[in-house]
Amino acid sequence: MPRSRAALGLTAQAAEGRFALQRCEECGQVQYPPVDSCRACLSGELLWTPMSGRGELLTHTKLHHSNDPFYRERLPWRLGLLRLEEGPVVVAHLHQECPPPPAPVRVTAKLDKAGRGVLVALPTGDTRDMSTDPRNGEFSCDPRFRKVLVTDGKSRVGQALVHELAEAGAAVIWVGQAEPWKKYDGQEAVGKLPQVTVVPLDLTDERGVMRIGAEIGARVDILINNAEVHRTEGIATRAGAELARREMEVNYLGLLRLAQAFGPAMRSRAADGGASAAAWVNVLSVYALSNYPPHGTYSASKAAALSLSQCLRAEMQDSGIRVMNVFPGPVDEEWNQPMPPPKLAPERLARDIVLGLRDGVEDLYPGDVAREWVERWRDNPKVLERELALEAQ
Amino acid sequence: MTRQDYKGVALVAPVTVPYRRYSTRDAHWWIARALAGLLKDTGLNKDDIEGLGISSFTLAPDTAVGLTQHLGMSLRWLDHVPMGGASGVVCLRRAARAVQSGDAEIVACIAGDTNHVDTFRRTLSTFSRFAQDAVYPYGSGGPNASFAFITDWWMREFGVQREDFGKLCVAQRRNAMDNPYALLRKPLDLDDYLGARMIAEPLRLFDCVMPCAGADAYLVMTAERADALGLESVRLLGAIERHNAFPDDPVQVRGGWEADRDELWEQSGVGPDDMDFFQAYDDYPVITLMQIEELGFCPSGEGAAFVREHEFAYDGDCPLNTCGGQLSMGQAGAAGGFLGLVEAMRQLLRRPLGRQVADATHGAVSGFGMINYDRGLCSAAAVLARP
Ligand SMILES: [Zn+2]
Numbered sequence: 001m002p003r004s005r006a007a008l009g010l011t012a013q014a015a016e017g018r019f020a021l022q023r024c025e026e027c028g029q030v031q032y033p034p035v036d037s038c039r040a041c042l043s044g045e046l047l048w049t050p051m052s053g054r055g056e057l058l059t060h061t062k063l064h065h066s067n068d069p070f071y072r073e074r075l076p077w078r079l080g081l082l083r084l085e086e087g088p089v090v091v092a093h094l095h096q097e098c099p100p101p102p103a104p105v106r107v108t109a110k111l112d113k114a115g116r117g118v119l120v121a122l123p124t125g126d127t128r129d130m131s132t133d134p135r136n137g138e139f140s141c142d143p144r145f146r147k148v149l150v151t152d153g154k155s156r157v158g159q160a161l162v163h164e165l166a167e168a169g170a171a172v173i174w175v176g177q178a179e180p181w182k183k184y185d186g187q188e189a190v191g192k193l194p195q196v197t198v199v200p201l202d203l204t205d206e207r208g209v210m211r212i213g214a215e216i217g218a219r220v221d222i223l224i225n226n227a228e229v230h231r232t233e234g235i236a237t238r239a240g241a242e243l244a245r246r247e248m249e250v251n252y253l254g255l256l257r258l259a260q261a262f263g264p265a266m267r268s269r270a271a272d273g274g275a276s277a278a279a280w281v282n283v284l285s286v287y288a289l290s291n292y293p294p295h296g297t298y299s300a301s302k303a304a305a306l307s308l309s310q311c312l313r314a315e316m317q318d319s320g321i322r323v324m325n326v327f328p329g330p331v332d333e334e335w336n337q338p339m340p341p342p343k344l345a346p347e348r349l350a351r352d353i354v355l356g357l358r359d360g361v362e363d364l365y366p367g368d369v370a371r372e373w374v375e376r377w378r379d380n381p382k383v384l385e386r387e388l389a390l391e392a393q
Numbered sequence: 394m395t396r397q398d399y400k401g402v403a404l405v406a407p408v409t410v411p412y413r414r415y416s417t418r419d420a421h422w423w424i425a426r427a428l429a430g431l432l433k434d435t436g437l438n439k440d441d442i443e444g445l446g447i448s449s450f451t452l453a454p455d456t457a458v459g460l461t462q463h464l465g466m467s468l469r470w471l472d473h474v475p476m477g478g479a480s481g482v483v484c485l486r487r488a489a490r491a492v493q494s495g496d497a498e499i500v501a502c503i504a505g506d507t508n509h510v511d512t513f514r515r516t517l518s519t520f521s522r523f524a525q526d527a528v529y530p531y532g533s534g535g536p537n538a539s540f541a542f543i544t545d546w547w548m549r550e551f552g553v554q555r556e557d558f559g560k561l562c563v564a565q566r567r568n569a570m571d572n573p574y575a576l577l578r579k580p581l582d583l584d585d586y587l588g589a590r591m592i593a594e595p596l597r598l599f600d601c602v603m604p605c606a607g608a609d610a611y612l613v614m615t616a617e618r619a620d621a622l623g624l625e626s627v628r629l630l631g632a633i634e635r636h637n638a639f640p641d642d643p644v645q646v647r648g649g650w651e652a653d654r655d656e657l658w659e660q661s662g663v664g665p666d667d668m669d670f671f672q673a674y675d676d677y678p679v680i681t682l683m684q685i686e687e688l689g690f691c692p693s694g695e696g697a698a699f700v701r702e703h704e705f706a707y708d709g710d711c712p713l714n715t716c717g718g719q720l721s722m723g724q725a726g727a728a729g730g731f732l733g734l735v736e737a738m739r740q741l742l743r744r745p746l747g748r749q750v751a752d753a754t755h756g757a758v759s760g761f762g763m764i765n766y767d768r769g770l771c772s773a774a775a776v777l778a779r780p
Contacts, residue, residue: 001518001525001529004522004525006526033527033766034527058542059543061534061538061542061593061596062594063534063538063541063592064590064591064593065593067517067518067534071532077532079531079538091527091528091531091538091767101549112530118530
C-alpha cells in the first residue's frame with residue numbers, strides 16, 4: 001500500500017510510542033494529514049512535535065463492511081472523527097469504551113498490523129493500552145495468553161524476562177538453553193514456574209535451531225532473542241579473530257538462523273484471530289548505533305544484527321508480525337562489571353520489553369543511558385562517534 | 394465584477410451508454426461508445442468535433458491526451474476534468490467558454506469509466522494522498538465511512554431522521570421503475586430502506602450507490618450553430634463551481650454551493666421556485682439534503698422539514714433525480730458526475746429514459762465530488778432551460 005514520505009513521519013514517531021504531528025516553524029499551525037508545506041503560510045519548515053493527546057469526539061461510525069480482507073474478519077469496526085486540542089480534525093480508530101459523541105477522548109499513535117502509524121482514540125481515564133478492547137488488540141502484542149520463546153533463559157536478562165512474562169500472563173514460556181546440562185544460579189526459581197518448558201537451543205548449531213523451529217515454531221506467538229556473546233575487546237587488545245567470530249556466530253548469524261527456522265511459521269500465523277503470532281523481539285544494544293571502542297567487536301556484531309533485523313522487519317511487514325528492536329545501554333551483568341554506573345537492571349529491561357510489547361512499539365530505548373545515547377546520535381552521529389573515541393582513550 | 398453570462402450556449406445530444414455492473418472493457422471502450430453515440434445522435438462527423446472534455450477515474454496511465462490517438466481525433470481544444478461528481482457541470486463551464494470565445498465551435502464532453510472486479514478497491518486505496526495516508530488505513534471502508542461521519546453529524550445536529558433520507562431514496566427508486574437503463578429497478582419501500590443491511594452506521598445498503606461501468610456525454614455549441622444544424626438543444630442559463638469551500642467547518646455541513654448560489658440564480662434570471670425538477674448529486678442522501686439547502690430550495694437547517702412537506706417522485710411537487718439517480722442507475726465512476734446533467738437535458742428535450750416531468754421548461758443540476766480526506770471538495774451547479 002503506497003504511503004507518502006510525510007506520512008511515514010507519523011509511523012516513525014509511532015514506532016517509538018510517540019504521538020507527534022507536523023507543526024509549522026513559521027506560524028505554529030499543526031498539520032494533519034501530513035503535508036509537505038504549511039497549509040496556512042506555505043512554509044516548508046515543519047517539525048514533528050509531540051501532541052497533548054487531548055481531543056473531542058465529533059462524530060463516529062461502526063463499519064459493517066470493508067474492502068480489505070483483514071478488516072472484513074474483524075467487523076464491526078469503530079471509527080471516529082475527532083478534533084485535537086491543537087486544531088486538526090482527524091480520523092481515528094475508536095476504542096469500544098469511548099462514549100458516543102460529543103465526548104472527550106485521549107488520542108495516541110500506534111502501529112497497526114501492517115506496520116503503518118495510525119491514530120487511536122481511547123476513553124479518557126487510565127486505560128493504559130488497548131487490551132480491554134479485544135478488537136483493538138490489533139495494535140498491541142500483549143504477551144497475555146500468548147506462547148513465548150526466550151532464546152537464552154540462563155542469563156540474568158533471560159531469567160528476568162521469564163519471570164516478567166509469567167507475571168504478564170504468558171500461557172507458555174519456552175526457555176532456550178545452549179548447554180541444558182549445566183547448572184546455574186536462579187535455575188530453580190525459573191523451573192518452578194508452571195508455564196516454563198526448557199528447550200535445548202544453541203544458536204551456533206544450525207541443525208539444532210532448525211530442529212527446535214520444526215518442533216515448536218508453529219506455536220510460538222512471540223519470540224524474544226536475547227541470546228548473545230559479549231566480550232570487552234577492541235581491535236588492538238587481542239590478536240586474532242576468534243572471539244569476534246564467536247560474537248558474530250551468536251549475535252548475527254544466530255539471528256539469521258533463528259529467522260530462517262521460525263520466521264516462516266510465525267508469518268503464516270500472524271493473521272490468526274485471538275492469540276496469534278504477534279512479535280519478534282531482538283535485544284540489541286545501543287552500541288549498535290555507533291561503535292563503543294572498549295566493546296568494539298561486540299558493537300560491530302550488534303550493528304550487523306540491527307541491519308539484519310531491518311531486513312527481517314521488511315520481510316515480516318506484510319504478515320503483521322511486529323519486529324521490535326531493543327537498544328539497552330550497559331546492562332548490569334557479568335561482562336559489564338568494569339563499567340561504572342548507571343547500569344540497567346535486568347529486571348527493569350525485562351519490564352520495559354513487556355511494556356513495549358503491550359504498547360506495540362517497534363524501537364525501544366530502555367533506561368536513561370540508552371535514551372541519552374539515542375538523542376546524541378540523532379542530534380549528530382558524527383559528533384557522537386568522536387565523543388566515544390575520546391572516551392576510549 | 395459580475396461574471397460573464399452564458400448567453401447563446403447550447404447543449405445538444407444527451408447520450409448514456411447503458412451501464413453494466415462489471416465490465417471487462419477498459420475506460421477507453423466506454424468513452425469511444427459515448428463518442429459514437431454523440432455522432433449517431435447528431436449526424437455529425439468526428440472531424441466536426443473541435444474540442445474534447447474528458448472525465449474518468451480509470452483511464453490511467455492515459456489522460457485526455459492519449460485518447461486523441463485512441464479515438465483518432467485532431468483537436469484544437471482539449472481538457473481533462475478529474476473532478477468526479479462535479480465533472481459534468483465543470484466540463485460544461487469549460488466547454489461553454491470555449492464555444493463563446495470561438496476557441497472551439499463544437500465540444501464533446503464525455504465521462505466514462507470501467508468497473509473491473511478490483512477497480513473499486515484500487516480506486517479507493519489510491520484515490521488521493523490524504524486518503525491513502527489518513528483514511529484508507531482506517532478499516533478500508535472507503536467513502537462509506539466518511540459519509541457515515543457526515544450523516545451521523547447531520548442527524549444529531551439538525552434532527553434529520555432515517556425516514557427523511559428514506560423518503561428521498563424511495564422516491565428516486567419510483568422514478569427508476571420505467572427506466573430500462575437503471576441497474577436497480579426492484580421496488581423499494583420505506584421498510585426495505587430502514588431494514589436494509591448495515592454498511593457503516595448509520596448508513597445502510599440503500600444509502601449507498603453501487604459502483605458500475607458506464608459512460609455519459611453531451612455536446613456544447615452555440616445555439617446558432619445548433620439551430621443551423623437542425624439539432625434540438627437546451628440553453629445554459631447559469632453555472633457555478635467551488636473547490637475546498639468552508640475548510641473551517643469541523644465536519645462537512647456545507648458542500649460549497651452556498652458561497653456562489655446567489656450569483657447562480659442572478660445569472661440565470663430565475664430562482665429555485667422556477668425549477669421544474671432538480672437533479673442532485675446523490676452519492677448519499679445526506680449530500681442531496683445538503684444541496685437542497687445550499688442551493689436555496691429551503692433555508693439552512695430546515696432540510697428535514699422540507700423533505701417532510703414535499704414529494705420527490707417525477708409526478709410530485711418537487712421532482713428529484715428523475716431517472717432514479719445513481720442510487721438506481723448505479724455509479725459509473727466519473728460518469729456519475731454527468732448523469733444529472735444528461736438527465737436534465739433529456740427532461741427538457743422531452744426524451745426521458747423513464748418518466749417525463751410534465752411541461753418541464755427549467756431545471757437545476759448539481760454536482761459534488763472528490764472525498765479527498767474527510768469531505769467532498771468540489772461543488773458545482775447549473776441551471777438549464779428549454780428554449
Ligand atoms: Zn505556517
